[in-house]
Amino acid sequence: MRGLGYLDSTFAHMQFQKNQLTIFHDNLVRVVVVVPCFNEARRLDRDAFARFLQGADPGVRLLLVNDGSTDRTLEHLRELAAHHPERLDVLDLTRNVGKAEAVRQGVLRGLEHWPSAEFVGYWDADLATPLEEIPGFLRVFQDRPHLVAVIGSRVKLMGRQIERRATRHYLGRVFATFASLSLGLSVYDTQCGAKLFRVSEPLRAVFAEPFHSRWIFDVEILARMQRLARLEALPPVETVVYEYVLSQWRDVAGSKLKPTDFLRAALELVRITRHTRHWVPQQMQTRPEILNPKIMLEPEYERMYRTEDHYWWFVARRELVADWVARLNLPEGAVILDVGCGTGANALAWTRFGTVVGVDFSDQALERCQRRGLSELARGDATKLPLGDATADALVATDILEHLEDDRAALIEWKRVLKPGGHLVLTVPAYRFLWGEHDVALMHHRRYVASELLARAREAGFEVTRSTYAFSLLLPVAVVQRLLTRKPPGDRPPEAKFPAVPDWLNTALIRFQRLETSLLRHLSTPFGLSVLAVLKRPT
Incomplete structure (x- = not known):
């Protein structure tokens, strides 16, 4: 028996219609989307959140994480929660821990607080990827039940509204190339801030420990998934992760990303690669084949x-x-x-x-x-x-x-x-x-x-x-x-x-x-x- 294994979920209770997800039989939370927020008071589009929540299925829950903001972000988040108490929750971190840890703590809180959740993920607070893309992600899961993750990909094609500054686009392509080579995966876009995962024991293992990267934890997630697949003889990551080409994405003014951060990201990529070669999830560290090297895995x-x-x-x-x-x-x-x-x-x-x-x-x-x-x-x-x-x-x-x-x-x-x-x-x-x-x-x-x-x-x-x-x-x-x-x-x-x-x-x-x-x-x-x-x- 495997200690960890991807868990298949049934979609018998789900029906997809146009851009909405309809969940039959109950009002249980099926999808938890974590939104990390740090000093977002000026650009937080509360109207966009409200519009989405008014039309989205009750099975979708937003968890907004205040990452130790020093402006009025927490106040705005609480106002949103007060207007949508059944659809939106706020997790307040009293000190700034960085986006990676804010997302991780949000995911863990979501898994703990809503045990009925079948999918959990995260979305950037600037809504560069509109929340209305979520049903499209879920349709991919429905059409491909073997998938464990669907990640957004910003590909500018005819009929797609992808608005991205040239400098960020080309720097992003260079980084994505190095990330692909480092992971050994043909991934086009590791850094798009829109990702959904199927809830499973391996997913819990991936998020159980703090990430080593504050900036490119998206790559570290894929690296940990890849490492788990090797340790547990699970399907290769490239067969169970799907890149979903977004219909809309736009650069939002006020981005905290600077050109020099790409150099920092390159250094973090090296650190991630070294760390995940050694990484063994906590759940496996007491297993006999880990403790005793004489037992063949x-x-x-x-x-x-x-x-x-x-x-x-x-x-x-x-x-x-x-x-x-x-x-x-x-x-x-x-x-x-x-x-x-x-x-x-x-x-x-x-x-x-x-x-x-x-x-x-x-x-x-x-x-x-x-x-x-x-x-x-x-x-x-x-x-x-x-x-x-x-x-x-x-x-x-x-x-x-x-x-x-x-x-x-x-x-x-x-x-x-x-x-x-x-x-x-x-x-x-x-x-x-x-x-x-x-x-x-x-x-x-x-x-x-x-x-x-x-x-x-x-x-x-x-x-x-x-x-x-x-x-x-x-x-x-x-x-x-x-x-x-x-x-x-x-x-x-x-x-x-x-x-x-x-x-x-x-x-x-x-x-x-x-x-x-x-x-x-x-x-x-x-x-x-x-x-x-x-x-x-x-x-």
Whole structure:
């Protein structure tokens, strides 16, 4: 079970008509919009707020947050609340804490005070984005129930009334480009002050702790959402956040933003990027996999389950090992033991050679094997297998030995369960100098050179039938990648690195490795990312 998960809401009680949201059956608050206000007395458009509240559905509630204003802002806010007591509330912060913290405290108050709320968000007090855009945001949620956030985007298109000064527009585009690169997301407009979120446990986690940025907390929200998605194996942010092109937006006189603030924003962007790499939400900090780095994170299993059917590395390694297993000439009805079967894609592939028994220490891994339809499964330690002596015709261990503290004991145990003349086919990652965050996340103890692996095998009593390095031409790429990345700090969960590649490149890499698989039938290579060996239990 996940500690955090996006919660889907039902829209059965909602109906959208033109620009209004109609909520059936009750007058419960469904949408809370936080409006942070600091010294807004001169430009607060009270008439615009009043017009919106007169026509909006009772399910929409405005929460105006006075951020320690020193002018008459609080007085004006209270007057609005007095005229619309069922539609508008005021939260008064006695000292100025900045927009980010004012929004955060407003969101937390909204979630606490209106537990019926299904959506919460924030809007700039100058109403550069009219409140009348809110129903459009909600229609997007209705049309796309999987979304967790809808954010406003100021794109000047024909038929859209977007009035923005050229200087701010171009500075904003430069900042948005850097923000996109920093986040790794193709987001057009991070800073538009109009955003709505679906209420969920991950959202509460995002807002539970103060932001590190006073100015560009919008970016920090997306960064935290992205971090949570990785920690909890949730859908990628780019698939659940939607940029809604506004119908209207205008620069409002009296903006507190100055050109020099863009430099400050750039510095804050660097700080946000560094912080969110380490960030673990408070709700997760006592979980076993966070406290104990020897427990593999559940999201790593889920990521593996989702990717190993199609990702080039898993496919190429599986096809390489299958090619070597096929040439063992196993007897009909052979028993093949897959040690460390993981999430089951490999075990499923071996079934064409005989009856496969999958063994793994993790219940999370075995549960995913069952999803694939595998039934011959056993929970067990790779150094104490739950099988009798001489029961398997072949044993396959793809990138398993490096996970085990005592690799020699594991090899002796694997020889025990093999029949005399039975074969062990195994792969291990090569070269200690390639050690990185990927190894830490996957709980590796070591990487090997071929001579070291074969020496261990002979000590355990195996005969070496064949060995080679594999994935040879990709070694230079891996070296460069390791040089550009550092081992993660100890105060955050490490992440396995399976870099996303376009479909065409994924297909090309699979085909390229098929060529290497064919070549390895006839020759051995002196270097590569992996070591592959076929070992035999003496007869």
